[in-house]
Amino acid sequence: MADVVLENVTKKFGNHTALDNVSLTIPDGSFVVLLGPTGAGKTTTLRMVSGLDRPDSGNIYFGGRSVEGHTPAQRNVAMVFQQYSLYPHLTVRQNLEFPLKSPLLKTPREAIDRKVNAIAEVLQISHKLDNKATALSGGEMQRVSIGRALVRTPQIYLMDEPLSSLDAKLRADLRIELKNIQAKSGATLLYVTHDQIEAMTMATHIGVLHEGRLVQFGSPREVYEHPVSIYAATKLGQPRINIIPADTFPGAPSRAVHIGLRPEHITQGSGQDALVRRVEHLGDQTRLHLSFRKNDLITVTDAHTRLKSGDTVKIQPDKPLYFDAAGMRLA
Amino acid sequence: MSSYSVTEPSGRQKLFAGTLVILYALITILPLLWIIGTSFKSPSDAIAYPPKTFFSPTLEGYVNLFTTRTRATEEDVKALGEPTTWYDRIVRKDGFIIAGPSRFMERFSNSIVIGFGSTVLCIVLGTAAAYAFSRFKVPLKDDLLFFILSTRMMPPIAVAIPIFLMFRSLGLNDTHLGMILLYTAVNLSLAVWLLKGFIDEIPIEYEEAALIDGYTRFQAFYKVVLPQAMTGIASTAIFCLIFAWNEYAFAVLLTSGTAQTAPPFIPTIIGVGGQDWPAVAAGATLFLVPVMIFTIVLRKHLLRGITFGAVRK
Numbered sequence: 220m221a222d223v224v225l226e227n228v229t230k231k232f233g234n235h236t237a238l239d240n241v242s243l244t245i246p247d248g249s250f251v252v253l254l255g256p257t258g259a260g261k262t263t264t265l266r267m268v269s270g271l272d273r274p275d276s277g278n279i280y281f282g283g284r285s286v287e288g289h290t291p292a293q294r295n296v297a298m299v300f301q302q303y304s305l306y307p308h309l310t311v312r313q314n315l316e317f318p319l320k321s322p323l324l325k326t327p328r329e330a331i332d333r334k335v336n337a338i339a340e341v342l343q344i345s346h347k348l349d350n351k352a353t354a355l356s357g358g359e360m361q362r363v364s365i366g367r368a369l370v371r372t373p374q375i376y377l378m379d380e381p382l383s384s385l386d387a388k389l390r391a392d393l394r395i396e397l398k399n400i401q402a403k404s405g406a407t408l409l410y411v412t413h414d415q416i417e418a419m420t421m422a423t424h425i426g427v428l429h430e431g432r433l434v435q436f437g438s439p440r441e442v443y444e445h446p447v448s449i450y451a452a453t454k455l456g457q458p459r460i461n462i463i464p465a466d467t468f469p470g471a472p473s474r475a476v477h478i479g480l481r482p483e484h485i486t487q488g489s490g491q492d493a494l495v496r497r498v499e500h501l502g503d504q505t506r507l508h509l510s511f512r513k514n515d516l517i518t519v520t521d522a523h524t525r526l527k528s529g530d531t532v533k534i535q536p537d538k539p540l541y542f543d544a545a546g547m548r549l550a
Numbered sequence: 551m552s553s554y555s556v557t558e559p560s561g562r563q564k565l566f567a568g569t570l571v572i573l574y575a576l577i578t579i580l581p582l583l584w585i586i587g588t589s590f591k592s593p594s595d596a597i598a599y600p601p602k603t604f605f606s607p608t609l610e611g612y613v614n615l616f617t618t619r620t621r622a623t624e625e626d627v628k629a630l631g632e633p634t635t636w637y638d639r640i641v642r643k644d645g646f647i648i649a650g651p652s653r654f655m656e657r658f659s660n661s662i663v664i665g666f667g668s669t670v671l672c673i674v675l676g677t678a679a680a681y682a683f684s685r686f687k688v689p690l691k692d693d694l695l696f697f698i699l700s701t702r703m704m705p706p707i708a709v710a711i712p713i714f715l716m717f718r719s720l721g722l723n724d725t726h727l728g729m730i731l732l733y734t735a736v737n738l739s740l741a742v743w744l745l746k747g748f749i750d751e752i753p754i755e756y757e758e759a760a761l762i763d764g765y766t767r768f769q770a771f772y773k774v775v776l777p778q779a780m781t782g783i784a785s786t787a788i789f790c791l792i793f794a795w796n797e798y799a800f801a802v803l804l805t806s807g808t809a810q811t812a813p814p815f816i817p818t819i820i821g822v823g824g825q826d827w828p829a830v831a832a833g834a835t836l837f838l839v840p841v842m843i844f845t846i847v848l849r850k851h852l853l854r855g856i857t858f859g860a861v862r863k
């Protein structure tokens with residue numbers, strides 16, 4: 220394991236700039252999550268680090284040494300692809316053994332068996348070890364794909380939405396398991412996801428990518444509480460942050476154009492009247508869809524609220540975030 | 551209530567489809583059965599009119615195929631004593647004695663060496679070229695592929711004379727190597743195009759996964775691409791072998807003594823002592839066997855489907 224550093228990395232595909240001068244330090248033993256919509260450059264970043272693609276300019280360092288021109292094998296990276304590309308001509312066991320048998324690792328037989336059995340146990344696929352890889356369900360394939368990375372102890376694990384096609388329970392299990400493995404082994408991870416719970420619960424650092432640029436990098440708390448822009452603010456939070464005109468509430472600084480209000484930062488009981496349009500009972504909480512001076516707002520309230528649509532409720536902002544016309548945050 | 555399904559054919563549809571398939575199979579296999587039947591007939595049964603569907607089988611055709619015979623007087627035959635083997639007996643019945651082995655085995659093994667040699671060479675070169683065309687940025691790729699295909703835009707025999715002259719000056723006339731190179735050259739364009747299609751269908755993610763798993767590009771090709779390309783390789787190999795195996799015109803033109811293959815040899819049997827159709831049929835029957843075995847051995851690779859389903863698109 221080692222620090223992985225990207226320095227001014229740029230990558231173009233034809234006329235499209237996939238990565239624009241990205242600099243990023245992935246500290247040893249950290250769990251870095253990349254957030255951003257499709258096309259933001261998340262997967263391209265993984266491929267740069269893996270060595271499958273080369274940057275047009277900029278450098279990548281593993282433990283202080285440039286890995287320019289090094290193959291994935293020389294870099295010793297493990298990767299879980301978004302397309303869980305299991306080798307279809309092999310069984311599940313052979314798929315898991317494949318990296319261990321490589322000329323890179325040349326693991327002795329008994330160590331292979333021990334590692335494969337252990338990882339199959341963790342991923343709950345022990346009973347499928349002798350199946351053909353093609354005879355698995357989507358979720359099982361993805362677990363094998365994760366397993367093929369986890370049997371190794373590489374310099375860095377690269378994971379491209381590894382939990383995306385699993386059902387909710389399994390996703391929750393594996394989220395905890397991945398975090399455990401990382402915490403125990405001190406492994407370094409670079410992880411791409413759309414899922415904010417994964418980002419918030421597992422990440423030590425979050426990087427927000429926007430059209431090939433890294434717009435914010437920090438701890439999950441930092442990105443959640445102090446987003447640098449509206450764009451970064453909308454990447455975390457469920458339900459999403461409310462963005463409303465700055466003059467909706469008094470007290471905005473002069474250059475502010477937008478106010479950002481997290482749903483939990485709308486306090487009820489005092490302030491001004493808002494109309495309840497819809498009430499969603501989620502069990503542990505209730506979401507209120509409000510109409511306030513022609514703006515739609517979403518907020519959360521306690522699970523047993525008696526509010527129903529058509530009621531009015533008094534609201535006022537708490538810890539509002541102010542953004543300028545370009546969507547950048549005003550300190 | 552009868553179960554109704556849109557996708558499952560009904561019993562009547564299955565019966566109709568099955569009947570068609572069986573009918574077609576019978577029509578295609580009939581000439582083959584006739585040849586095999588003829589190889590077990592006596593020469594007189596073979597030319598009998600109306601043709602005999604039922605006859606008493608004999609191995610005379612096969613004996614005549616493998617031997618050369620001379621007519622002998624009764625005294626000569628008596629002087630040799632009792633026939634010692636079953637094939638002596640068959641030959642002497644007609645007043646012949648065996649003079650020695652024919653050249654069939656020699657021609658047959660030439661066919662094997664040249665046919666399989668050119669198939670192997672063609673597959674090795676074709677797979678390498680197809681992989682490169684499929685995966686790498688080759689300058690002028692489309693033009694090159696068109697150029698490769700253009701070698702098949704005329705019948706190969708159209709260039710027979712230049713090839714004959716080239717072979718003569720290179721000393722390749724009537725050599726195994728020459729015939730292997732020739733058949734490989736003719737088949738290679740087909741092999742490259744067929745194999746490129748198959749390799750194109752193998753997602754590049756598998757190789758990338760293998761690169762990540764610590765293998766070199768060549769190892770990834772060998773361990774991941776090749777097993778998945780087996781379907782394409784097997785069918786291409788069968789096409790290549792069938793062409794090289796059956797080729798007649800170049801074999802007549804370029805081989806005579808040492809490297810002659812079976813196709814030009816079999817018709818020459820006709821001339822030896824009357825029209826010996828059973829011997830010709832026996833030669834044709836045996837000639838079929840290697841290609842049939844080869845196809846049966848590779849048949850399991852021809853079943854498609856093993857490569858589907860493990861990459862999420």
